Amino acid sequence: MVAAARQLPFEHIPCVAHMLQRTITVCLEDSSFDTALAKCRKIVGHFKHSPASTEELHQQQTALGQAREPLVQDVTTIWNSTLSMISRYLRNQEAVNATLARQKHNLATLTNLECDKLQKLEVVLEPCKYVTELLGGETYVSCSVVLPALCHLNHIMDPSDEDPGYMIKFKATFSKDLDKCKATINNRWLKVATALDPRFKDLKSLHKNERAEKRDLLFLNPQRMSQQQRRASSCCVLQTPTPTRRSRGL
DSSP: OHHHHHHSSSOOOOOHHHHHHHHHHHHHHTSSOHHHHHHHHHHHHHHHTOHHHHHHHHHHHHHTTOOOOOOOOOBTTBHHHHHHHHHHHHHTHHHHHHHHHTSOOOOOOOOHHHHHHHHHHHHHHHHHHHHHHHHTOSSSOOHHHHHHHHHHHHHHTSOOTTOOHHHHHHHHHHHHHHHHHHTTSOHHHHHHHHHHOGGGTTOTTSOHHHHHHHHIIIIIOGGGSOHHHHHHHHHHHHTOOOOOHHHHTO
16 A cells, blocks of 8 residues: 555645654653552542442532542543543542542552642643644644644643653653654645645744745745646645634644
């Protein structure tokens, strides 16, 4: 299939959502969140394997004025499920602790520091989830969104003065792996698609030295484009999705 694809008169653009999946998996495998995540998984597993414990949890949720919802067990190979597990646990942490305090168990509960780690991890993974869902849309062409989305993630992963050491390490690993993957994507056509999308006409996702060049090529001097480029550009314009409030923020 690979050999056949090379013979076709088309240029390949790899799946960026899959690339992002790999980057996050690499970061989670080599991080300081292992202990906190392991404890969280065991606590969630305790409730998932005991209907009686889950019912007690629901009673505590009701007493605290929260929605009755089960905890989520993650699958280590799917980082989205890890985010869901963290978010659901943190939202119901008080009810979980109250339930466990009434039971006999040998579970190690999360410390305040470990909960703080999970909260910080949730903050950086939420934008990744949004980008993954955006790039995986099936009702619109997403190629024009790729570079703005990756630029947005690079901004999210910039370390701040308030970041503890483990977050600085996580963000550095993320940025390094993502930059390595970005080198293998079809940047030339992604830049064309971005320049043709009216939502990103300021071209902030491109280096400032490239912006004028793209504008000249696509808008001021269309005769400089080859027939194949003009045909691909027309497809990008016709199939661009309707701008949304969230996509304008990328």
